[in-house]
Amino acid sequence: MTEALPSRPTRRGAAALIGAGLAAAAIGRPRAQTPAPGTPAALIQGTLGEGQRFSPAAVVDIARAMARRPFTPPPNDLPEAFAGLNYEQYIAIKAQPSARIWEGEGRGFVVEPLPRGFVFTAGVTLFTVEDGMVRRILFDRSRFDFGTLNLPANTPDLGFSGFRLTSTALGGAPFDFAIVQGATFFRALARGQNFGAVARALTLKPAEARGEEFPSFRAFWLERPVAGTNAIVTHGLIDSESVTGAVRMTFRPGEATIVDVETTLFPRVNLEHVGLGGMGATFLFGPNVRRTTDDVRPAVYDASGLQMLNGRGEWLWRPLNNPDTLQVSAFVDENPKGFGLVQRERDAVFFQDDVQQPERRPTVWIEPIGEWAQGAVQLIEIPSDSEVNDNILAYWRPRAVMQGGSEVAFAYRQFWCWTPPERPQLASVSLTRSGRGAGGRRRRFLVEFVGESLAAPVPDLRPAVSTASGAIQNVRFWTYPDRKVVRVVFDLDPGGENACEMRLVLQAGPRPLSETWLYRWTP
Structure with a gap:
């Protein structure tokens, strides 16, 4: 057995x-x-x-x-x-x-x-x-x-x-x-x-x-x-x-x-307040959050992000976080087509954990049957200093x-799978990193996209990045067609805000080339 x-x-x-x-x-x-x-x-x-x-x-x-x-x-x-x-x-x-x-x-x-x-x-x-x-x-x-x-x-x-x-x-x-x-x-x-x-x-x-x-x-x-x-x-x-x-x-x-x-x-x-299709997982730290970093492993988590296919057919990707304070996010939608906690890292080198082997954790994906009407995919992130906490x-x-x-x-x-049964015909987020910015409270973000559409130079390619509060500064990007990768780097200046909701998507003119990256920054 x-x-x-x-x-x-x-x-x-x-x-x-x-x-x-x-x-x-x-x-x-x-x-x-x-x-x-x-x-x-x-x-x-x-x-x-x-x-x-x-x-x-x-x-x-x-x-x-x-x-x-x-x-x-x-x-x-x-x-x-x-x-x-x-x-x-x-x-x-x-x-x-x-x-x-x-x-x-x-x-x-x-x-x-x-x-x-x-x-x-x-x-x-x-x-x-x-x-x-x-x-x-x-x-x-x-x-x-x-x-x-x-x-x-x-x-x-x-x-x-x-x-x-x-x-x-x-x-x-x-x-x-x-x-x-x-x-x-x-x-x-x-x-x-x-x-x-x-x-x-x-x-x-x-x-x-x-x-x-x-x-x-x-x-x-x-x-x-x-x-x-x-x-x-x-x-x-x-x-x-x-x-x-x-x-x-x-x-x-x-x-x-x-x-x-x-x-x-x-x-x-x-x-x-009722939750349907509920699922939980552990996220202790990774490249985007390292407040608990006294560990020989480079990352500790069961799932790397929340993926959603909303009722309008838009693919969304929200990297998970281990915040300093309780965070509740609601992604308003009508008749969602799918959502789930996804483990995208499948290489053991990423975790360096021969005991837990997080690269073998299941992705959990929900596909509603029938119409679920109006509501929201709700994400709760609870501060944790231990990997035994979901x-x-x-x-x-x-x-x-x-x-x-x-x-x-x-x-x-x-x-319960390795990858969701339905995947976007778009470039997907393969990496999110965060670190100290140019000064003050500024934070620097690095987001990598990978996909077949990036295997050749794309005319009019641009990263569309915005924030609901604070300011986005110093946006740069690099293309690597041989690796089918586009890397975007930018700074967030939160000003006096204590939460900033950011959004990033690769575009060729008005056409999206990637899923939409969403992220909430908190101090």
């Missing part, structure tokens, strides 16, 4: 985002506990529990019914021995060989339920769907190897915190391609990659003074895959103080792993308020 763990636990602020436990559980036969009447667990058991006939519409019905009831927090019953585990102790827990669901059936997929422990304290009820019928996955302690942990003989039912998906039908060794664990977080990757960025099934009120709300998965129904289809379908139930929801995710692993996400939300209250968050924020008592459906296709 290939190693599916990120080599570091990941947190954002005080909240654990998502990690991958090298642990699993099995389909055991202990008796399931009877849930208290009126709780989400009782509603789940009575509608789609053990022995019931499965229907995707029934998952939506459960979410709808839960939204009509007051929110009930999940039980906080994880034994102290497991809540107090550190990261190393948690990943040392291993599953017995017989623990994996559908192992040896030739269906192309295997599932490992992951136990609770460490920061994964909330339980997720797991079911399989086989021949149309629901079966409960129960915790069985005898299927675990707890390593050096000294556990009492009466260790209770731990339950599960999520699951890992492995492909066994793509040739070669089994391919661990996805982990769903913690709140509504999940990770995936393409063959040959390692875990980096993290996706969210739902994002609520991030970076707000009143505090972010973290919805969580309450239950999952995993459909037994059909051999030869290279697809596995999961159905999740979302719950939080403000909203409930049902999400269907279809995973197709490969050279690019594709996840089709279909979600129906039932707000309990009016929702003004300090970058991007998502689509609808302009319209989701009304309490309403029903809202949306869908998108998500690519």
